[in-house]
Amino acid sequence: MKFGGSCLVNKEALSKILNITNIYQGVKKIYVASALKGIADLLLKSADFIEDNNEIDKIIALIEKNIKKDL
Numbered sequence: 001m002k003f004g005g006s007c008l009v010n011k012e013a014l015s016k017i018l019n020i021t022n023i024y025q026g027v028k029k030i031y032v033a034s035a036l037k038g039i040a041d042l043l044l045k046s047a048d049f050i051e052d053n054n055e056i057d058k059i060i061a062l063i064e065k066n067i068k069k070d071l
Contacts, residue, residue, distance in 0.1 A: 004034025038066055 001020070007013050021029070034040065042063050049055035 001029055002032040002034065004032075005037050005040070008033060009037045036067065039063055042066075 001024075003017055007017060035043065042059050046056055046059045049059070
């Protein structure tokens, strides 16, 4: 089961993952969590500025801000 983006945005979204997990109770599962909401887009955007350290620093700061906000 792969979850990411909007599935990892808040408590309510995480409870949906729990509900889905309960549907498949008794079945072996592997969970994969991808980037938090918006992070994958920022990572992709950073590729556009690979030679611009200032822009890369701004994007990294946005990523850090988003992650800290969600913790």
